Amino acid sequence: MILKEHSAYEYLRHTKKFPNVWCSGCGIGIVMSALIRAIDRIELDKDDVALVSGIGCSGRLPVYLDFNTMHTTHGRALAFATGLKMAKPHLKVIVVMGDGDALAIGGNHFIHAARRNIGLTAIVINNSIYGMTGGQYSPTTPIEDLASTAPYGNIEQPFPICDLAIAAGASFVARSTVYHAVELDRFLEKGILKEGFSVIEAISYCHTTYGRINKLGSAVDMMRSLKENSVSMKAAEKLNPEEREGKIIRGILCDLDKPEFTALYDQLIERAGYTKGARLRSVRSL
Amino acid sequence: MAIKMMQGNEAIAWGAITAGCRFFAGYPITPSTEIAEILSRELPKIGGKFIQMEDEIASLAACIGASVGGLKSMTATSGPGFSLMQENIGYAVMTEVPCVIVNVQRLGPSTGQPTSPSQGDVMQARWGTHGDHPIIVLCPTSIPQAYQQTIYAFNFSEAYRTPVILLLDEVVGHMREKFELPEEFDPGSPDRPTIPEPPEWYRPYGDTPSDVPPMANFGEGYRYHITGLFHDQMGYPTQRRDEIDPWIARVNRKIERNLYNILLYESDIPDQVDTLIIAYGVTARSASHAVKLARLQDLHVGLLTLYTLWPFPEDLVERLAATASRVIVPELNQGQLALEVERVVGRDKVTRINLANGKLIPPPMILNVIADHKP
Numbered sequence: 001m002i003l004k005e006h007s008a009y010e011y012l013r014h015t016k017k018f019p020n021v022w023c024s025g026c027g028i029g030i031v032m033s034a035l036i037r038a039i040d041r042i043e044l045d046k047d048d049v050a051l052v053s054g055i056g057c058s059g060r061l062p063v064y065l066d067f068n069t070m071h072t073t074h075g076r077a078l079a080f081a082t083g084l085k086m087a088k089p090h091l092k093v094i095v096v097m098g099d100g101d102a103l104a105i106g107g108n109h110f111i112h113a114a115r116r117n118i119g120l121t122a123i124v125i126n127n128s129i130y131g132m133t134g135g136q137y138s139p140t141t142p143i144e145d146l147a148s149t150a151p152y153g154n155i156e157q158p159f160p161i162c163d164l165a166i167a168a169g170a171s172f173v174a175r176s177t178v179y180h181a182v183e184l185d186r187f188l189e190k191g192i193l194k195e196g197f198s199v200i201e202a203i204s205y206c207h208t209t210y211g212r213i214n215k216l217g218s219a220v221d222m223m224r225s226l227k228e229n230s231v232s233m234k235a236a237e238k239l240n241p242e243e244r245e246g247k248i249i250r251g252i253l254c255d256l257d258k259p260e261f262t263a264l265y266d267q268l269i270e271r272a273g274y275t276k277g278a279r280l281r282s283v284r285s286l
Numbered sequence: 287m288a289i290k291m292m293q294g295n296e297a298i299a300w301g302a303i304t305a306g307c308r309f310f311a312g313y314p315i316t317p318s319t320e321i322a323e324i325l326s327r328e329l330p331k332i333g334g335k336f337i338q339m340e341d342e343i344a345s346l347a348a349c350i351g352a353s354v355g356g357l358k359s360m361t362a363t364s365g366p367g368f369s370l371m372q373e374n375i376g377y378a379v380m381t382e383v384p385c386v387i388v389n390v391q392r393l394g395p396s397t398g399q400p401t402s403p404s405q406g407d408v409m410q411a412r413w414g415t416h417g418d419h420p421i422i423v424l425c426p427t428s429i430p431q432a433y434q435q436t437i438y439a440f441n442f443s444e445a446y447r448t449p450v451i452l453l454l455d456e457v458v459g460h461m462r463e464k465f466e467l468p469e470e471f472d473p474g475s476p477d478r479p480t481i482p483e484p485p486e487w488y489r490p491y492g493d494t495p496s497d498v499p500p501m502a503n504f505g506e507g508y509r510y511h512i513t514g515l516f517h518d519q520m521g522y523p524t525q526r527r528d529e530i531d532p533w534i535a536r537v538n539r540k541i542e543r544n545l546y547n548i549l550l551y552e553s554d555i556p557d558q559v560d561t562l563i564i565a566y567g568v569t570a571r572s573a574s575h576a577v578k579l580a581r582l583q584d585l586h587v588g589l590l591t592l593y594t595l596w597p598f599p600e601d602l603v604e605r606l607a608a609t610a611s612r613v614i615v616p617e618l619n620q621g622q623l624a625l626e627v628e629r630v631v632g633r634d635k636v637t638r639i640n641l642a643n644g645k646l647i648p649p650p651m652i653l654n655v656i657a658d659h660k661p
Binding site: 013015016017046047048050052062063066067068069070071072073076079080081082083084085086087088090091108109112265268269271272273274276278280281282283284286 | 300303304309311328330331332333335337339340341343344345347348349350351352353354355356357359373374377467473476503504505506507509510511512513514515518520522523
C-alpha cells in the first residue's frame with residue numbers, strides 16, 4: 001500500500017528503484033527517513049539539496065530520494081561534495097557515508113573537510129563492519145570482535161568518529177543511534193542548518209554479517225542493544241567511569257560558530273578584485 | 287599582456303581561462319605546479335575558484351563535483367598523481383562529466399625523476415583506469431600548441447561529455463617560447479548551454495541524435511541521479527543487458543563519429559617519401575630538426591606530428607604510411623605509441639627510437655636512423 005499522504009512520499013523517487021537494496025531490518029532506512037523528516041522540517045526546496053554518497057550499503061541511499069543525487073567512488077564522497085559546494089554554495093550538500101567509506105579509504109578527506117570547515121553535512125552510518133562485501137572488519141570494529149577478515153578477533157583499536165571530527169575542526173558534531181530516530185531527526189536538522197562542517201554519527205548495526213559472526217542475534221536484538229547500551233550526555237554525566245565503559249553516549253558533542261569555507265572564499269574573491277556578476281571580456285586584460 | 291616568453295605550463299593556465307575554466311583543484315607536484323600557482327592567482331580575479339586538495343584523488347573528485355555544479359573544471363599533475371587519479375577518470379567516463387586532466391609527464395616509474403621529461407604515460411592515459419572506455423588524449427609540442435590544445439581539451443570535454451587528458455612532458459611544460467595571446471580575443475563561455483526540455487522530460491543519459499545528451503547542472507531545477515554503476519537513461523543503476531549495451535555503444539559512438547573533429551595532427555610530407563617519422567610532444571621537435579637535416583642530404587623523409595594520441599588516428603597513419611617504405615617512431619619511453627603504429631602498418635615497417643633515461647632524443651640520433659636506411 002502506498003500512502004501518498006505520507007510526508008515522505010514527495011521526497012521519494014517512485015519511478016524505478018523500490019524495493020531498496022538493504023536487508024530487511026537494516027538501520028540505513030531509518031537514517032533515510034530521519035533525513036527526510038529533517039529536510040521536510042527545515043522546508044528546503046528539493047532543488048537546493050544535493051545528496052552525495054560513496055560506496056557500500058550507505059552509498060545506495062541517495063538514489064531513492066528526489067534530490068540532486070550523486071553516488072561517487074569509494075571514500076571520495078566528501079571530495080566530490082567539496083567541488084560541488086564550491087561551484088554552488090547555495091546548495092545544502094549532504095554526504096552519506098559508512099564507517100569504512102568515511103574513515104578507512106576516505107579518512108584523509110574526512111579530516112581535511114573538517115579542517116576546511118566547508119559547509120557540508122556528513123552523515124556517518126556506523127555499523128562497525130563492511131556489510132556489502134560480507135563482514136570484513138572496519139576502522140570502527142571493536143577490539144576482540146570477530147569479522148570475516150578477523151577470524152581470531154580484531155586487534156586494531158577503533159576510531160572514535162566524533163572525537164576525530166572535533167579534533168580535525170568540525171563545527172558541529174553529534175551522535176545518536178537508529179533506535180533513537182526522533183533524536184536523529186533533530187541532530188540532522190541542526191547539522192544541515194549549521195553553516196560549517198557538520199558530522200552526525202548515526203550508530204547502526206549489521207545483523208546480516210557482524211551480528212551473525214559475533215552471535216549478537218537478530219536485527220531486533222541488535223536494535224534493543226542500541227537502546228540498552230546508550231545514554232544521553234546528560235545521563236552519562238551521572239554515571240561513574242566504570243558504568244560509562246562501553247556505553248554509546250548520545251548528544252551534541254560540539255557546536256561552534258566558525259567561519260565557513262565557501263563564505264571565506266567569497267571574501268577572497270572580493271579581495272582579488274572581482275565584482276560579482278562581471279564577465280571576462282579579454283584574457284589580455286588580466 | 288604583450289608578447290612574452292611564456293612557459294608551457296603558463297600557456298595551459300591561460301588556455302584554460304580562455305576556454306571558460308572556472309574551477310581548478312590540484313595537489314602540488316613537479317613539474318606541473320606552475321599551472322596551480324597561476325590559477326590560484328588568476329581564477330579568483332574573474333570569479334573562479336581554486337582549491338588545493340589533500341591529494342590527487344581528491345583533486346579530480348573535486349573537479350568532477352564542481353563540473354556537476356556547472357563550472358568548467360581542470361586539474362594538473364604528474365606521473366605519481368596521475369596514477370592516483372585513474373579511478374576517478376573512469377568515474378568521469380562512466381558518469382559523462384566533463385573535466386580536463388593535465389599530466390606533465392616526468393620520468394617514472396614511481397618517484398622517478400621529477401624534473402626530467404618522459405613520454406612514459408601514453409598507455410596509462412589510454413588504459414589507466416579499469417574497464418573498457420573511450421578517452422581523448424591531446425599532446426602539444428610547443429607553447430602556442432599548449433595554449434590552443436587546452437582550449438580544444440575543454441571544448442571536446444564539454445561537447446562530448448568526457449574527461450580529456452592533456453599529456454605534456456616536462457620540457458614542453460617548462461620551456462619558454464615567444465608567445466602572444468591572440469589579439470582579438472573572445473573568451474569562451476564559462477556556462478553550459480541551457481537544457482532544451484523541462485525538468486520532467488529530462489533524461490540525463492537519454493538517447494539523442496548527437497549521442498551526447500545535454501548535461502544539467504545540479505541545483506538548477508533538474509534533479510537527477512549520477513552513479514558510477516552502469517545506469518539506465520535516467521541515471522539509475524541497472525543490471526539489465528538491454529540498458530547496459532546501448533550505453534556502451536553510445537559512449538563509444540559519441541567519440542568515434544566525431545573523429546574528424548577530434549583527431550588533430552600536422553603533416554609535413556612531400557610527395558615522394560621513403561621514410562615517414564611519426565612523433566609527438568617534445569620528440570616531435572627533435573624529429574622536425576632531424577627532418578631538416580635529412581633534407582639537406584636529399585633524403586626523402588616526411589614527418590607526421592600527432593596532437594591527438596587517443597583515439598589513435600589509425601586511418602590517417604595507414605594512409606600516410608602506405609607510400610613510405612618504413613616508419614620511424616621516436617619516443618621517450620620503451621615504445622608505447624610505436625605499438626599502435628606497428629598494429630596499423632605492420633611490425634616489419636617500423637623502426638623504433640627509444641630513450642627513457644630523462645634525456646631528450648638528439649636530432650642526429652634520428653638522422654642516423656634515417657640515413658642508415660637502404661631502400
